Amino acid sequence: MIFISLEGIDGSGKTTIAKIVKDKLVQKGFDVLLTREPGGEPISEKIRELVLDPENSEMTAWTEALLYIASRKQHLDQVIIPALKKGTIVISDRFMDSTTVYQGFARKLGITDVDEIQNIVIGPAIPDITLFFDISPEEAKVRLDLRNSGSDRLEAEADEFHEKVYQGYRMLISENSNRIKVIDARKAVDVISRQAIYLIEELLEERKASQ
Numbered sequence: 297m298i299f300i301s302l303e304g305i306d307g308s309g310k311t312t313i314a315k316i317v318k319d320k321l322v323q324k325g326f327d328v329l330l331t332r333e334p335g336g337e338p339i340s341e342k343i344r345e346l347v348l349d350p351e352n353s354e355m356t357a358w359t360e361a362l363l364y365i366a367s368r369k370q371h372l373d374q375v376i377i378p379a380l381k382k383g384t385i386v387i388s389d390r391f392m393d394s395t396t397v398y399q400g401f402a403r404k405l406g407i408t409d410v411d412e413i414q415n416i417v418i419g420p421a422i423p424d425i426t427l428f429f430d431i432s433p434e435e436a437k438v439r440l441d442l443r444n445s446g447s448d449r450l451e452a453e454a455d456e457f458h459e460k461v462y463q464g465y466r467m468l469i470s471e472n473s474n475r476i477k478v479i480d481a482r483k484a485v486d487v488i489s490r491q492a493i494y495l496i497e498e499l500l501e502e503r504k505a506s507q
Contacts, residue, residue: 301391304429307436332389343367348448361399401464429481
């Protein structure tokens with residue numbers, strides 16, 4: 297089946313859309329697994345708590361990156377790959393692009409160095425399609441402020457950091473336009489979810505036709 301990743305800056309609404317997309321695909325008769333990163337299985341969820349805890353303010357950039365990548369490896373081996381082998385559609389709320397952008401680009405570790413490690417860990421398990429939910433950092437901040445549910449360690453970063461993340465995503469999109477599809481996250485939820493479903497169904501039809 298297919299592997300879908302969802303990307304976007306904090307406040308883009310991708311997590312809300314992910315649940316809607318999963319439900320709609322299930323209604324259409326597909327077997328669907330919705331998971332998230334960091335997390336998705338017990339060990340990875342413990343790593344999530346560690347890396348996002350606001351109290352861990354002294355965590356270095358490389359420690360952060362390696363924790364995300366370790367969580368991803370566990371998630372892949374225990375959840376994503378077994379599901380794909382069973383023919384399940386897997387939707388992951390964040391995947392490798394988040395680490396490339398947040399740590400490789402915004403943390404200035406170097407995209408090449410970060411992705412070299414990621415490629416070793418991920419191997420061939422690259423998403424078939426990535427949906428990027430596009431919203432400016434300024435608009436996303438307004439949403440996060442309205443949500444008022446407390447910030448994790450990355451959400452609490454300065455505005456300059458989130459702007460850098462957004463720039464990193466735009467660069468990544470320009471270099472991976474065949475895989476990464478941009479969706480305007482400023483539109484109504486039903487409009488966004490319909491576009492996401494359309495792009496996924498289009499890929500499913502292409503796969504079916506090529507078999």
